[in-house]
Amino acid sequence: MRHWILLLFLTTGFVTVASGLPTGVTTALATTLPSDAEMPTDEFGQMVRKGQLIFSETGKYARAYVGNDLSCQNCHLDKGRKAGAAPLWAAYLSYPAYRAKNHHVNTFAERLQECFRFSMNGKAPPLGDPVLVALESYASWMGRNATSRLVLPERGFPEIQKPDQGISQERGKTLYVAHCASCHGLDGEGEKKSDGTVVIPPLWGMRSFNWGAGMARIDHAAAFIKANMPLGTAGTLSTQEAWDVAAFVDAHERPQDPRYSLSVENTRILYHNTPYSWYGRMVEGHVLGDQPAASLGLPLAP
Ligand code: HEC
Ligand code: HEC
CATH class of the missing domain: 1.10.760.10 (Cytochrome c-like domain)
Known part of the structure; x- marks a missing residue:
C-alpha cells in the first residue's frame, strides 16, 4: 500500500x-x-x-x-x-x-x-x-522538474518510417522548390539582414553544418524535417516527401568532415559507410566531399 x-x-x-x-x-x-521568467x-x-x-x-x-x-x-x-x-x-x-x-x-x-x-x-x-x-x-x-534519469520520449527526433519508394533527389528538388526555397533560398543559402544577422539558416554550402554533422545524414535530416519543417506548417509533408527533400538537401557540398583522413574514399569507409550519406558519392558530375582542404576547420571569417 x-x-x-x-x-x-x-x-x-x-x-x-x-x-x-x-x-x-x-x-x-x-x-x-520552467519558463524564462522563472530563471x-x-x-x-x-x-x-x-x-x-x-x-x-x-x-x-x-x-x-x-x-x-x-x-x-x-x-x-x-x-x-x-x-x-x-x-x-x-x-x-x-x-x-x-x-x-x-x-x-x-x-x-x-x-x-x-x-x-x-x-x-x-x-x-x-x-x-x-x-x-x-x-x-x-x-x-x-530539465530541473525531472527528478531522476528517465526514459524521455521527447528525446531526439520522432522515429520516421522507412520510405515506400526509396529516396529520390529529383523528387526532393521539386519539393524543395515548392516548400523550402521561399525561406532557405533556391541555393540553400538562407537569409541574412544587412547587418549580418542570420534570419534563416543556410542548409548547405560553406556556411552550414559540415559533413560530420548528424543533419548531413539523410535519415536524421528526414526525421527532423518531418517533425519540424516547413517552419510554421510542420507535419504537412508526407513521410516519403520528408525523405526525398532530405535526400536533396544532403546532396550538396558543405564544409569538410573534420575527421577527414587520407582521401574522400577512405573517409567514407571510416565514417560514412551508410546508404544514408552521399559523402564520397558522385552527384551532378562532382564527388561530394572532394574539395580543397581549405574548407577544413574554421574556414571563413564571420
Ligand atoms: C545543423 C543542425 C544542428 C545544429 C546547428 C546543432 N545541432 Fe545539436 N544535434 C543535431 C542533430 C541532428 C543531433 C542528433 C539528434 C539525434 O541523435 O536524435 C544533435 C544532437 C545534440 C545533442 C544530443 C541530443 C541527445 O538527445 O542525445 C546535444 C546535447 C546537442 N545536439 C547540442 C547542440 C548544441 C549545444 C548546439 C550549438 C552549439 C547544437 N547542438 C547545434 C543537429 C544540430
Ligand atoms: C517559413 C520559413 C521556412 C520554411 C518554409 C522552411 N524552413 Fe527550415 N527553417 C526555418 C527557420 C527560421 C529555421 C531555424 C529555426 C530556428 O532558429 O528556430 C529552419 C531550420 C531548418 C533546418 C535546420 C537548420 C539548418 O540550417 O540546417 C533544416 C534542415 C531545415 N530548416 C530544412 C527545411 C526544409 C527541408 C524545408 C522544406 C520542406 C524547410 N526547412 C522549410 C524556416 C523555414
Missing part, C-alpha cells in the same frame, strides 16, 4: 506514457519545463541566462568556436525546448551515454563539444570552458 502512495506522489506533474516504452516508465513532459537571479541564474544566449545566437556569444552561420536553436528549436527537435533538457537527462560515433561513454559536456565540431563546423570548447559550463547550466535548469 505504501508503495502506491509513494508512486502517486512521485508522479505528480509527470505523465506515464505507454506506447513504445517499457511498462511503468515515468516521463517528464515538455509541459513541466533564478543568483550566480547560477546568470550562467543559465548566458547558456540560453549562446544557444540562441551562437556565433555572437561563442564566436571563437563557431565556423558557420548556424546557431544551436536552428536545429534544436524553441531555444532547445521543443519535443521532437532533440530538446537540450531531455538530452541532459540522458547522459552519460554510450555513442557509437566515438566509441565511448560520453558525458553531456563531451556531447556538446561534438555539436560544435560538426553541426557548427567549429572547434570544440575545452572541457570546463565557460561556454560549456553555461550551456550545461541552461540544460540542467530546463
Whole structure:
C-alpha cells in the first residue's frame, strides 16, 4: 500500500506514457519545463541566462568556436525546448551515454563539444570552458522538474518510417522548390539582414553544418524535417516527401568532415559507410566531399 502512495506522489506533474516504452516508465513532459521568467537571479541564474544566449545566437556569444552561420536553436528549436527537435533538457537527462560515433561513454559536456565540431563546423570548447559550463547550466535548469534519469520520449527526433519508394533527389528538388526555397533560398543559402544577422539558416554550402554533422545524414535530416519543417506548417509533408527533400538537401557540398583522413574514399569507409550519406558519392558530375582542404576547420571569417 505504501508503495502506491509513494508512486502517486512521485508522479505528480509527470505523465506515464505507454506506447513504445517499457511498462511503468515515468516521463517528464515538455509541459513541466520552467519558463524564462522563472530563471533564478543568483550566480547560477546568470550562467543559465548566458547558456540560453549562446544557444540562441551562437556565433555572437561563442564566436571563437563557431565556423558557420548556424546557431544551436536552428536545429534544436524553441531555444532547445521543443519535443521532437532533440530538446537540450531531455538530452541532459540522458547522459552519460554510450555513442557509437566515438566509441565511448560520453558525458553531456563531451556531447556538446561534438555539436560544435560538426553541426557548427567549429572547434570544440575545452572541457570546463565557460561556454560549456553555461550551456550545461541552461540544460540542467530546463530539465530541473525531472527528478531522476528517465526514459524521455521527447528525446531526439520522432522515429520516421522507412520510405515506400526509396529516396529520390529529383523528387526532393521539386519539393524543395515548392516548400523550402521561399525561406532557405533556391541555393540553400538562407537569409541574412544587412547587418549580418542570420534570419534563416543556410542548409548547405560553406556556411552550414559540415559533413560530420548528424543533419548531413539523410535519415536524421528526414526525421527532423518531418517533425519540424516547413517552419510554421510542420507535419504537412508526407513521410516519403520528408525523405526525398532530405535526400536533396544532403546532396550538396558543405564544409569538410573534420575527421577527414587520407582521401574522400577512405573517409567514407571510416565514417560514412551508410546508404544514408552521399559523402564520397558522385552527384551532378562532382564527388561530394572532394574539395580543397581549405574548407577544413574554421574556414571563413564571420
Ligand atoms: C545543423 C543542425 C544542428 C545544429 C546547428 C546543432 N545541432 Fe545539436 N544535434 C543535431 C542533430 C541532428 C543531433 C542528433 C539528434 C539525434 O541523435 O536524435 C544533435 C544532437 C545534440 C545533442 C544530443 C541530443 C541527445 O538527445 O542525445 C546535444 C546535447 C546537442 N545536439 C547540442 C547542440 C548544441 C549545444 C548546439 C550549438 C552549439 C547544437 N547542438 C547545434 C543537429 C544540430
Ligand atoms: C517559413 C520559413 C521556412 C520554411 C518554409 C522552411 N524552413 Fe527550415 N527553417 C526555418 C527557420 C527560421 C529555421 C531555424 C529555426 C530556428 O532558429 O528556430 C529552419 C531550420 C531548418 C533546418 C535546420 C537548420 C539548418 O540550417 O540546417 C533544416 C534542415 C531545415 N530548416 C530544412 C527545411 C526544409 C527541408 C524545408 C522544406 C520542406 C524547410 N526547412 C522549410 C524556416 C523555414
